[in-house]
């Protein structure tokens with residue numbers, strides 16, 4: 001069986017447009033919950049997906065073992081239920097029974113985590129944290145370019161996996177930027193491949 005790398009998606013600011021829910025709130029609620037809008041009962045049921053998120057998930061789930069790894073506010077129990085409903089509504093197949101809610105994202109085993117904030121263990125995640133909205137990953141287009149191997153580099157994946165290089169995204173990065181791997185052994189292998197015309 002083919003084993004895919006594990007990829008986690010955060011919800012708010014990644015799959016979910018939090019602001020779209022805020023815009024639909026009555027003014028009184030916005031005033032009352034100022035500074036803690038994520039605690040407004042039912043707010044998570046009002047949110048839309050982020051632009052491009054549905055398409056990105058569809059594409060990425062072909063290449064990765066995909067899960068949602070999100071945090072629901074402790075003081076807003078309805079948010080926990082609304083998050084399941086959101087997934088059932090917008091990602092009924094891809095994320096069916098693949099929703100993980102945790103305040104300790106660093107405890108989960110996996111290769112990549114797409115998250116807009118360092119909070120709740122995202123920064124300490126032991127795979128690679130892809131910070132959505134950062135300079136390097138401003139939008140889904142940048143994330144997809146990084147995470148999806150282009151066909152002509154596909155053969156490299158098989159080849160490099162045995163060399164513990166493990167991961168085309170990293171190789172793609174070197175390929176595209178012209179930078180060289182910092183690790184000496186990896187650099188030598190990479191240079192040899194260039195020499196042999198394999199890249």
Ligand SMILES: [Mg+2]
Nearest residue numbers: 010012013116
């Ligand atoms: Mg977030």
